[in-house]
Amino acid sequence: MKFDDVLIINGYAGSLTIAAAGLGLPIRGSYEDDAFGIHIQKKNFPKLKYVDRLPWPRQDLRRTLVVAHPPCSAFSVQTWANAKIHGHDPGRISGVGAAAFQCTQRVLKYAMEQNAAAVLVESVTGALEGARAIHDGYAAAHGYGLFRILQNAAAFGAPQWRERFWAVFMRDDARMRLNYAPEFVVLRDALGW
Numbered sequence: 001m002k003f004d005d006v007l008i009i010n011g012y013a014g015s016l017t018i019a020a021a022g023l024g025l026p027i028r029g030s031y032e033d034d035a036f037g038i039h040i041q042k043k044n045f046p047k048l049k050y051v052d053r054l055p056w057p058r059q060d061l062r063r064t065l066v067v068a069h070p071p072c073s074a075f076s077v078q079t080w081a082n083a084k085i086h087g088h089d090p091g092r093i094s095g096v097g098a099a100a101f102q103c104t105q106r107v108l109k110y111a112m113e114q115n116a117a118a119v120l121v122e123s124v125t126g127a128l129e130g131a132r133a134i135h136d137g138y139a140a141a142h143g144y145g146l147f148r149i150l151q152n153a154a155a156f157g158a159p160q161w162r163e164r165f166w167a168v169f170m171r172d173d174a175r176m177r178l179n180y181a182p183e184f185v186v187l188r189d190a191l192g193w
Contacts, residue, residue: 001170003117007031007061009068009107014041016067016122017048028064031056033103054106061114068111068121074101075126096134105134112142112169119169125150128165135167144169155182159190 005026008016010033020027029049032038038052051057074094095101104121111119123131128148139146146169153162 001117002063003065004063006065006067007111007116009056009066009111010070010103011041012037012069014044016069017041017045020067021045025065033106056110059114061111061116063117066107066111066116066119068104068107068119070103070107070121070123071100072123072127074098074104075124075130077124077126096131101131101134104131105138108135108138108169112138112144116169117171119144121167121169123165123167125163125165127167131167135169139169142169143172145172154184155180157183157185159185159187 003025005028006020007028008020008030011017011030012032014030014037017027017030027045027048029051030038030041030045031051033054035052038050041048042050074096076094093100104123104127107121108119128150135146135148138144146167149166149168151164151166153160153164
């Protein structure tokens with residue numbers, strides 16, 4: 001499947017924008033729901049179309065790849081641990097009922113209602129099972145195939161053990177091919193020691 005462009009949602013300071021630009025992909029815009037960290041992205045990509053807050057514009061995304069990094073605190077081990085330490089009820093701030101996870105649902109609803117060609121949502125590994133039923137529901141309701149990918153930044157040349165989960169939603173008629181060639185780098189090499 002070929003895409004005309006990429007729409008970034010919740011790119012914050014711009015890591016997804018940097019990745020898309022590095023791949024030479026045309027970027028339709030960067031949309032946020034609360035403008036968190038967007039000032040940094042704007043300094044690095046001043047000509048990009050930004051939508052800092054909801055609502056996001058209605059548009060045809062049939063040939064657009066939507067890549068999103070909504071807040072992942074709803075499934076973060078740190079959220080659970082901090083809630084327990086501070087005497088809060090972890091159930092109120094974690095899981096699919098948490099306010100932080102509502103952003104993921106807004107992203108999926110928006111992208112799929114605009115008929116996005118594909119939607120990639122990055123999160124922590126806890127979302128793999130924690131959000132499974134929600135992800136399955138959106139895929140089924142909107143006619144998307146769903147692929148789940150676990151990856152680690154360490155396998156991509158970053159000297160950091162950072163596991164991540166990607167939910168990849170693609171139109172049912174789309175095929176996905178992955179090329180995976182791990183490249184591990186130790187901190188000593190990255191710093192040039």
